[in-house]
Amino acid sequence: MTPGLQSSRERGLHAQVVDVLGQEIVDGRLGPGSIVNLDELAVRFSVSRSVLRESLRVLQSLGMVEPRQRVGTQVLPRASWDLMSPQIIVWRGRGPEYHTQMRELLELRLGLEPVAARLSAERLDPLQAALVRQAASAMVEAGVEGDGRKYLEADIAFHSAILHGSGNAVIGHFATTVEALLRTRTEERRFTITEYTPASAARHHALADALADGDADGAFAAAQALITATVAEFDDEREAAPGL
Template sequence: MNRLGRQIVEGEVAMGSILNLEELSARFAVSRSVLREALRVLQSLGMVEPRQRVGTQVRPREEWDLMSPQLIAWRGHGAEYFVQMRELLELRLGLEPVAARLSATKLDPAGAEAVRRAAETMVTSSAAGDGRAYLEADIAFHTAILRGSGNAVVAHFASTVDALLRTRTEERRFTITEYTPASAHRHNELARALVERDPDAAYRWSYELIEATLAEFVSEAPPR
């Protein structure tokens, strides 16, 4: 499933093509029943569709579930890394400042403490050059804010952000860069606004944080 999914994402298996199940079964050395299970997962992601008297067809990218953590992982491990990062950062720019504003009044004490602790870890791990600790704290930080918004739909977006941030392990420079100290500072100021229950400051710092990250990735993206 992972190999075929990534091949479709990378364009090695063309959109609109009909999958030859006999050939796939032989290539991956799996039974037809195992192959059908893998195709069912790809179908649930909108990537393939069984068509009567035609076969299993690869669907257009516009029909894929691009918010799925599985698809985010596949896109993030290939040539679409920077494209996907830009696309989802643009989406986060519209959503997460609103979530931060909501969380400033709705976060319970445990949630506020989780945000504060994660921001503190980001500052210390940035100074220590510990990319793994920084990444895990970053995920915990944004997850706590999204889930603390009091909005179930917004909270559901946390799994998308988690998957997106984890694709940074594929980046040649990983997580700690020349941008990291300033980013850690913005996270810390956002945490302060949330702990102090200041919705306007929370919105402002969240917007500034994601806007700066978006600008970073746009500037670092290779030429098309």
């Protein structure tokens, strides 16, 4: 095997170890205070200690584990995790914390996105405003066609354009968090196309119109109405979910 292929293989193994361990920490199978044993992991994953150390460094950067002298690498509680990280959002979205995470981040979006919309109404250039409208139209088309993938991608493009269009770099950075959250709904049991899709697409259009008109107050109100309705939809979904 050439060095280049070996390097590629190790990168794949590293990603696999990170994904499995991260999911186990989020799901509670590796609870807070647990000690991660490198010898056991080396046997379990059939990987070198260097791959394991690099994987644990990634988890440490996410606040999920921490090396302790004379103890080893210890799993940290949720309060230490980088809950805005797209990777942690994916892990939480796959498991039993899906509904908890959705509620937490929808509440955050309710506070942030109307402000971003107000700023975007004042700062979007004509091309950016056209892109927002194009994304809203694509959502309507996807709803009619029953195309969940198209709807999701248009939804991501719509919200990303508004967050970046705010002209505030910190708000714009939140776009990666929103994208990761929206992608957690692509699981079959909670797919993007629902009975709420037509009304949601109409609300996106109302927001796009306010942005194109430069109506800051209207954009704020439309964004607030959009996220508030999303919260209500989520609450209905959670009540209908088995075991909740």
